Amino acid sequence: MMAMMEGRCYERHDFQVLVLQEFGKRRPRSPEETKRLQEEYLRLLEEIPRMWEEFVEKHKNIYERFGYLDVVVHDDLRVERKKLQRGRPKEEKSKSYRITVRLDDELYELLQKYCQTKNMSESEAVRQLISELKWKRF
Incomplete structure (x- = not known):
């Protein structure tokens, strides 16, 4: 199963924190890999504003309606919108029985x-x- 981070993003800063948390899970095994990850981190910092703008534009109707987007960031740093839950939430004291009655x-x-x-x-x-x-x- 792929590792991923989920979070609610109201603005670019929330999105940036989420993406960088997922990126921060990467651990270098050599000095060369440390250097490569540092370069990738700097490139990612420059890229995140564009990623956020594209993401908001793609899901503009949801963002305008709710004022936030629920985001899933995969371990390969792909981002997608978490699907909205469907249906009515369960009541605390639900009604278990249903009856049908015919009336004149x-x-x-x-x-x-x-x-x-x-x-x-x-x-x-x-x-x-x-x-x-x-x-x-x-």
């Missing part, structure tokens, strides 16, 4: 009027009416 016209109209007067959805109304059963004796 009269009951449906009654439910609609109740929902309008209480300003709630049909699901909320049914939950509320069922929860009132807790206090009644059978």
Whole structure:
């Protein structure tokens, strides 16, 4: 599996820190490699502003909407946008059961009027009416 860094970048400085952290994982094994890495580091410092501008331009709609980009920097210093998560976040106390109920016209109209007067959805109304059963004796 490839090593990589992930981070949220609001501006070029955040992007630079992320790229340089990934670059900093490289360890030289010889004096020649140390010199090569130092040269590459200086070249990278000059290159990062252009990389950031191109990256923002490529993902302009996301950056303008959120004001940041979630970035993935691979060990070979390729950068890509982390994909947005889809779907609604899980509720802390999720509803596990789903029921379907058929109603005749009269009951449906009654439910609609109740929902309008209480300003709630049909699901909320049914939950509320069922929860009132807790206090009644059978």
